[in-house]
Amino acid sequence: MFSTYYENIDKAEIPYPQDFFAIAGNATARNQSDVNESTTGLTWWCENGPEDRQNRNRALMPRVTCSGNIQVILRFPDCVQTSNIKNYAYAAANGGRCPSGMKRVPQLRFSVRYNVRSLIPKGWSGTPPLKLACGEVGEGYCFHGDFINGWFDDAQENLLKATSRNQWMRVDGARGQGKAGTTCGPKDRDPTKGTSDYLKSVEMMDMH
Known part of the structure; x- marks a missing residue:
């Protein structure tokens, strides 16, 4: 199940510029040092326990069978x-403020839940038999994501x-x-173009 949340809206100075896109995470990451958790917040865990993050790198998949x-x-x-929307950054990397010349926008959070209980009915202990592409x-x-702004301005x-940190609301628009x-x-x-090859897709999506 894939969910998106918008956080720190009370700190946002402007909405997302039209045509804005951003990438989060590192598709080539192979260890915790390749993951900047202080900015991306990249963390894996068992939604309903047990909790094992204190015993492993937080960007590793859980080493115990998840109950959920x-x-x-x-x-x-x-x-x-705003003058160059390909230039973006994390406020968390700059003491909670945007670098000079940048404006703060709402922070998007991806939250992805995988139900693997039917796939691995006996569970696991140690390295889970799961693999990202x-x-x-x-x-x-290497978990990562892309955001392409599709919001209408009025919405x-x-x-x-x-503006409340704890407020949850649906967003209406015209x-x-x-x-x-x-x-x-x-x-x-254009279904005739594209590829199912991961490395080729990275090459094709070279936006930086």
């Missing part, structure tokens, strides 16, 4: 230079009204009410 879902979170950059068995270091303005959920039907506009 395996969950991972990833936070995205929350500072952007970008990593090795049992690792989670973004409503998003910025959620094109629909948040409680209605997704009403669009995504479709690949």
